[in-house]
Amino acid sequence: RDYNSDALQQNAGIGQYAPSQGSFGINAGYKGFELQAMFYYALGKHLINNDGYYFQNANVYPVGFNAFKDVQDYWKKPGDVARFPDINNYQMTQFDSSLLENASFMRLKDLTISYTLPDALLAHTKVIKGIKLFVEGRNLFTITKYTGPDPEIDSNLSYGEYPDTKQYSFGVRATL
Numbered sequence: 001r002d003y004n005s006d007a008l009q010q011n012a013g014i015g016q017y018a019p020s021q022g023s024f025g026i027n028a029g030y031k032g033f034e035l036q037a038m039f040y041y042a043l044g045k046h047l048i049n050n051d052g053y054y055f056q057n058a059n060v061y062p063v064g065f066n067a068f069k070d071v072q073d074y075w076k077k078p079g080d081v082a083r084f085p086d087i088n089n090y091q092m093t094q095f096d097s098s099l100l101e102n103a104s105f106m107r108l109k110d111l112t113i114s115y116t117l118p119d120a121l122l123a124h125t126k127v128i129k130g131i132k133l134f135v136e137g138r139n140l141f142t143i144t145k146y147t148g149p150d151p152e153i154d155s156n157l158s159y160g161e162y163p164d165t166k167q168y169s170f171g172v173r174a175t176l
Contacts (some may be wrong), residue, residue, distance in 0.1 A: 016087040018045035018104070035113045042152070047103040049148045050159045053095055056084070068147065103145035103151035107164075130175035138167040 025038040055068045074084040114134035122128050144151045150163030 012017040014046045014100070018042035020044055023109070032116045032118060034112075034114045034116070036110070037108065038110045039106055040109045040152075041104075041106040043104045045103045045105070045151065047101055047144070047146065047148065047151065047153070047155070048157045048159050049099045050095075051148045052099050052101075061155050101142065101146050101148070103148075105142055105146065105151040107117075107142040107152065108137075108140045110136070110138050111140055127176060128171075128174055132173040134170045134171055134173070136171075139164045140166060 021040075021042040023038060023040045026035065028035045052068065054070055070083060073082050075082045075086050112131050112134055113136075116146045117133075119130070122131065142151070148158045150158070150161060152164060153161045155161075
């Protein structure tokens with residue numbers, strides 16, 4: 001059978017891939033200091049937050065799953081307007097289009113701040129030609145309305161994917 005992307009989109013009308021994605025960055029320096037930053041973005045991306053199904057059904061999956069804070073917004077008495085039905089209902093969230101979320105995002109993928117020691121400071125060593133001190137961070141922050149762990153996964157369904165981790169490194173580069 002041939003793959004048909006129109007058939008894939010027939011229920012929600014939304015494709016798997018963001019129609020607009022890319023990156024942009026900045027490189028700047030002044031008197032030995034240097035700043036490099038790279039951002040990545042995806043606009044119009046949507047994900048079925050399958051993780052949300054588990055996080056919002058504390059009665060169905062009580063052991064081993066954390067719950068979203070919003071599960072506390074459930075119906076308690078006549079006249080209440082709430083996101084979820086009576087807590088005594090077995091299943092608070094169905095696997096339906098309510099789990100389809102806008103996963104557009106912008107993420108700071110890489111940030112490096114460095115300082116290169118002046119040549120005059122190293123001239124007397126006659127061995128070391130340059131020293132650069134740096135600190136680098138990856139995945140430092142993400143701006144998104146997506147409620148799952150990570151909007152950047154390459155799928156149309158989030159299901160227990162580990163989110164990108166924040167990473168930090170410090171170092172010295174010596175040129176001999």
